[in-house]
Amino acid sequence: MTKIKEPANKRFEESYTGSKVSSKDMVEVITEALLSKKGQDVTVMDVSELTTLTDYFVVAHGNSDVQIKALADAVEDDLREKMGERAWKKEGFNTRSWIILDYVNVVIHVMSKEKREYYSIERMWNDAKITKVEDKPAS
Structure with a gap:
């Protein structure tokens, strides 16, 4: 299970994805998949009010x-198995330094720490609602 650090009165906004699956539900499955493979510094950015490209x-x-x-594969596998969703577009599997999985209303960026620091997507979208996701400690 994940523990999402965000204000108690705010969860992910529901949005239309073109299927019966909400963007919010996809984000939950994605973050679980990333954490299951020990993804580092998992961050969700709600850009729905900033762009029409994605939510x-x-x-x-x-x-x-x-x-x-492995992180990208886990996301793909879990979204396909749990939600019946397939990526609309994917890039970077050959070089494996920055893999992008585009599910239209949710875009996943899995990259090396060096690429992440250099391109700083979070800083580029600093007006977005940013949520850090942490793994819940075992009880």
């Missing part, structure tokens, strides 16, 4: 190209 960006980084691929 959410989910950003995480891995410690190696193998982990980056």
